[in-house]
Amino acid sequence: MTFDSISLPEVANLVVGILGGTGDQGKGLAYRFARAGQRVVVGSRSAERGVEAAAAIAAMPGVTGMVTGAANPAAAEASDVVIVAVPWEGHADTVAGLRQPLAGKVVVDCVNPLGFDAKGPYPLRVPEGSAAEQTESLLPESRVCAAFHHVSAALLADPAVDRVEVDVLVLGDDRDAVGVVSALAGRIPGMRGVYAGRLRNAAQVEALTANLIAINRRYQAHAGIRITDLD
Amino acid sequence: MTFDSISLPEVANLVVGILGGTGDQGKGLAYRFARAGQRVVVGSRSAERGVEAAAAIAAMPGVTGMVTGAANPAAAEASDVVIVAVPWEGHADTVAGLRQPLAGKVVVDCVNPLGFDAKGPYPLRVPEGSAAEQTESLLPESRVCAAFHHVSAALLADPAVDRVEVDVLVLGDDRDAVGVVSALAGRIPGMRGVYAGRLRNAAQVEALTANLIAINRRYQAHAGIRITDLD
Numbered sequence: 212m213t214f215d216s217i218s219l220p221e222v223a224n225l226v227v228g229i230l231g232g233t234g235d236q237g238k239g240l241a242y243r244f245a246r247a248g249q250r251v252v253v254g255s256r257s258a259e260r261g262v263e264a265a266a267a268i269a270a271m272p273g274v275t276g277m278v279t280g281a282a283n284p285a286a287a288e289a290s291d292v293v294i295v296a297v298p299w300e301g302h303a304d305t306v307a308g309l310r311q312p313l314a315g316k317v318v319v320d321c322v323n324p325l326g327f328d329a330k331g332p333y334p335l336r337v338p339e340g341s342a343a344e345q346t347e348s349l350l351p352e353s354r355v356c357a358a359f360h361h362v363s364a365a366l367l368a369d370p371a372v373d374r375v376e377v378d379v380l381v382l383g384d385d386r387d388a389v390g391v392v393s394a395l396a397g398r399i400p401g402m403r404g405v406y407a408g409r410l411r412n413a414a415q416v417e418a419l420t421a422n423l424i425a426i427n428r429r430y431q432a433h434a435g436i437r438i439t440d441l442d
Numbered sequence: 443m444t445f446d447s448i449s450l451p452e453v454a455n456l457v458v459g460i461l462g463g464t465g466d467q468g469k470g471l472a473y474r475f476a477r478a479g480q481r482v483v484v485g486s487r488s489a490e491r492g493v494e495a496a497a498a499i500a501a502m503p504g505v506t507g508m509v510t511g512a513a514n515p516a517a518a519e520a521s522d523v524v525i526v527a528v529p530w531e532g533h534a535d536t537v538a539g540l541r542q543p544l545a546g547k548v549v550v551d552c553v554n555p556l557g558f559d560a561k562g563p564y565p566l567r568v569p570e571g572s573a574a575e576q577t578e579s580l581l582p583e584s585r586v587c588a589a590f591h592h593v594s595a596a597l598l599a600d601p602a603v604d605r606v607e608v609d610v611l612v613l614g615d616d617r618d619a620v621g622v623v624s625a626l627a628g629r630i631p632g633m634r635g636v637y638a639g640r641l642r643n644a645a646q647v648e649a650l651t652a653n654l655i656a657i658n659r660r661y662q663a664h665a666g667i668r669i670t671d672l673d
Contacts, residue, residue, distance in 0.1 A: 408656030415649035425639030
């Protein structure tokens with residue numbers, strides 16, 4: 212079995228909601244999905260800021276998908292797949308408040324719980340194990356995956372970057388949901404979604420972002436990862 | 443600053459010791475270093491098994507460096523740089539017993555503390571944070587780094603594989619030691635040593651091996667990683 216022989220579902224018609232879509236990572240992902248032709252709803256704590264961000268993204272080069280904005284609950288309601296890209300500080304509260312609109316949906320956590328001090332970045336301890344497992348515990352009716360942790364927000368947001376050449380590690384216990392998320396990653400040129408284990412193995416994937424930041428600082432790069440020996 | 447402009451020290455004359463050199467990972471690394479022309483000492487709990495493994499490696503295709511075997515303490519004594527590749531179960535005991543011969547030396551921990559159950563691999567909790575930090579706490583006079591976690595033992599051991607196309611994440615707080623380890627990784631064709639943060643960020647690098655095992659099982663691969671945007 213090779214990477215290419217893993218069949219993925221058709222996802223072009225799914226609406227992608229992005230909670231925290233006004234932050235760097237959320238906005239960057241919203242842009243790339245809209246540029247890939249996906250229908251995108253940008254969620255924010257305030258509907259007004261969501262609408263503003265959506266208008267800004269819709270005006271960016273190459274966007275072909277419709278982009279609208281809303282408050283987080285309405286964005287969750289309107290979407291088929293919902294990416295959680297809120298700051299770690301408000302993560303639990305935001306997620307817990309959306310249990311109803313997110314029930315039954317594929318929810319993709321991409322949050323990296325990191326701290327920073329004089330020595331640089333380091334992973335924060337999360338009682339549930341990881342941000343993704345916290346989401347899983349708060350959304351028992353949702354199909355929770357983790358993905359999109361290592362994608363440079365700077366590259367996502369740069370219209371001159373045609374291809375985002377990285378692998379997205381997709382974690383989850385629901386195989387169909389993992390397939391949907393992997394297929395979505397594959398909609399962005401250069402990106403591949405690679406299944407990388409169950410949700411209980413999400414903590415180190417989130418924490419690895421600290422290492423990528425250290426790499427970026429040493430080499431002045433926008434580091435991501437590729438998995439080798441997958442063709 | 444680009445990856446290539448990071449200057450690395452000359453390491454061709456250093457003797458590389460490998461504790462646990464009779465295990466899969468240790469033997470594979472010993473082979474690759476010997477094939478790169480490095481002088482290698484294979485350490486084992488028993489001197490006899492170390493000598494046997496060394497003879498087997500010396501007879502493998504392409505080996506140009508001298509390979510000898512010894513008990514772990516003698517291997518540590520005889521080497522400039524010492525790679526710890528012992529099973530996690532005996533890690534603390536083995537390392538603690540070698541404080542004297544490892545004093546002042548560059549010690550490279552490549553151990554992945556993993557558990558396995560019906561759901562597959564998962565990271566074990568380590569009181570010190572990571573195997574590498576455990577080593578650091580047991581060897582206060584050594585210059586401890588972490589590296590070589592994600593290199594497939596199967597690829598290392600396969601003489602038909604000319605180039606091992608992976609990046610080795612090198613972690614450590616001693617910048618010169620990190621340079622030595624990165625340069626050693628670079629001696630193996632296809633491999634790059636990439637600085638990836640301080641030792642306090644080693645846990646997730648060790649644990650990521652669980653994700654690579656999940657990838658290997660899903661895609662029947664020998665997965666490793668490459669860091670993108672480093673040229």
